[in-house]
Amino acid sequence: MKLLHIDSSITGGNSVSRQLTAGIVGQLRQAEPGVVVTYRDLAEEPLEHLTLTRMPQADGANRVVLDEFLDADIVVVGAPMYNFTVPSQLKAWIDRILIAGETFRYGAQGVEGLAGGKRVIVALSRGGFYGAGTPAAALEHLETYLRGVFGFIGVTPELIIAEGLQAGPEHRESALAAASDAVSRLKAA
Numbered sequence: 062m063k064l065l066h067i068d069s070s071i072t073g074g075n076s077v078s079r080q081l082t083a084g085i086v087g088q089l090r091q092a093e094p095g096v097v098v099t100y101r102d103l104a105e106e107p108l109e110h111l112t113l114t115r116m117p118q119a120d121g122a123n124r125v126v127l128d129e130f131l132d133a134d135i136v137v138v139g140a141p142m143y144n145f146t147v148p149s150q151l152k153a154w155i156d157r158i159l160i161a162g163e164t165f166r167y168g169a170q171g172v173e174g175l176a177g178g179k180r181v182i183v184a185l186s187r188g189g190f191y192g193a194g195t196p197a198a199a200l201e202h203l204e205t206y207l208r209g210v211f212g213f214i215g216v217t218p219e220l221i222i223a224e225g226l227q228a229g230p231e232h233r234e235s236a237l238a239a240a241s242d243a244v245s246r247l248k249a250a
Contacts, residue, residue, distance in 0.1 A: 062097070065129050085184060103153070179216050
């Protein structure tokens with residue numbers, strides 16, 4: 062089994078999403094000792110953002126990124142909320158995996174996702190409260206974006222969410238405990 066581990070937080074050792082992805086990978090390794098892990102740190106080694114001359118296509122360095130994704134059985138993504146959405150370095154990675162003919166195609170019935178056999182687990186962290194029914198819910202563009210993007214390529218992501226991290230020490234501790242509990246309940250398959 063192959064696992065692709067993606068981190069995108071710029072806060073290093075203080076990152077909750079990194080803490081959660083490390084826990085997820087550890088939990089999956091324990092459940093499936095033979096798992097082979099490929100690690101990509103998008104903050105340490107950022108991908109270039111797209112330009113007209115670097116449109117998303119499956120060649121060169123883009124091919125390497127796409128192949129890492131395509132070869133993985135499980136993908137673990139650390140996704141902190143920055144300014145109500147995904148970090149730009151994570152967006153640059155997503156731009157490398159949404160490739161027509163590789164992870165999706167258009168047909169007579171519309172778009173068809175081609176990555177449906179893949180398991181994607183997202184460790185999502187938010188400083189405030191943006192869930193359904195909260196006053197700031199309309200500003201939440203991280204969870205909805207990632208569900209939409211992965212759904213577009215045929216994957217229903219599993220989300221582990223830690224939110225309210227900046228609402229005070231009690232909220233942070235509670236959010237981490239709940240997210241860590243969700244991580245401990247993950248199964249290999």
